[in-house]
Amino acid sequence: MQTERHVRLFRNGRNQALRIPREFELEGNEAVIRRDGGRLIIEPVAKGGLLALLADWEATDDILAKIDDPPVTPEDIF
Template sequence: MPTERHVRLFRNGRNQALRIPREFELPSEEAIIRKEGDRLIIEPLRRRSLLALLATLEPLEDEFPDIDDLPPLDDVNF
């Protein structure tokens, strides 16, 4: 896979745009773009997993009551 390709910039309304060649297509419908010096960095926006989201949350300080009388597993409707 090539790591570099010449592309042309064009105007799309008031925005500057470029067509991304097929070999550089991103596996996403959305992306993050940032500027580092003269470079533009475009990265696919990946959905965070539930575990990654939960890892960012603060632990709960609340005390939860003990549950003494749990129903038998066959009587639980999911």
């Protein structure tokens, strides 16, 4: 895969835009863009799901209150 390619910038309404060549396409339909000095860095947004969310949470030493939650009593509805 090519690592560099010359592209032209253009205006799309009030935004500056560029067409991303096929060999540089990103996965998904969202990306994050940030500036690093004179460079723009574009990265796809990773959809990690529940496991990725839980992995980002920090452990807590909080003591949670005990909740009295007995099982539901079956009811005859017919």
